[in-house]
Amino acid sequence: MNNLKALSSLCNAIANTFYPDNSTIELVLFNEGIDPQAEATPKDETLFRVAIRLVIGYVESSRSENGVSTSVREDAIKESIKYWCNIYGLDAEDFIPESLRTMEDGSNLW
Numbered sequence: 325m326n327n328l329k330a331l332s333s334l335c336n337a338i339a340n341t342f343y344p345d346n347s348t349i350e351l352v353l354f355n356e357g358i359d360p361q362a363e364a365t366p367k368d369e370t371l372f373r374v375a376i377r378l379v380i381g382y383v384e385s386s387r388s389e390n391g392v393s394t395s396v397r398e399d400a401i402k403e404s405i406k407y408w409c410n411i412y413g414l415d416a417e418d419f420i421p422e423s424l425r426t427m428e429d430g431s432n433l434w
Contacts, residue, residue, distance in 0.1 A: 327353055327371065330364035334375040338404050344378055352378060372412050376405060376419045 325333075331349050335342050352374050353360045364371065379401065402420050409416035 325364045326361050327358050327364045327368075328360040330368070331371050331375055331378075334371060335378050338375055338408055339379045339401055342379055348378070367412060369412060369414070372408070372414070373419075376408075379405070380419075 328346060328349055331353065332344060332346070335344050350360050356370060356374055358370065405420055406416040409419060
């Protein structure tokens with residue numbers, strides 16, 4: 325599995341309504357200095373941190389805008405982040421904001 329697929333899958337595992345597009349994933353991997361096509365490493369902490377940022381940064385009110393639908397409860401997303409932090413051996417408090425930002429009418433931003 326390459327880093328592109330691993331990051332996409334991890335985002336979906338954390339918030340099962342979130343399917344980030346490949347261009348977004350490639351950009352965040354580029355910004356981290358990670359080759360999207362390189363072989364992924366199991367439990368890569370850097371990929372996990374990037375996945376958390378993507379999940380938190382893409383909360384929307386619509387499922388059609390490549391975001392996490394707010395029909396998924398905010399507390400459920402936070403609990404999922406806590407669960408995955410435990411698996412990665414990280415402190416969830418370092419990742420969970422007090423509240424998630426929600427974009428309304430994301431289509432109008434294009």
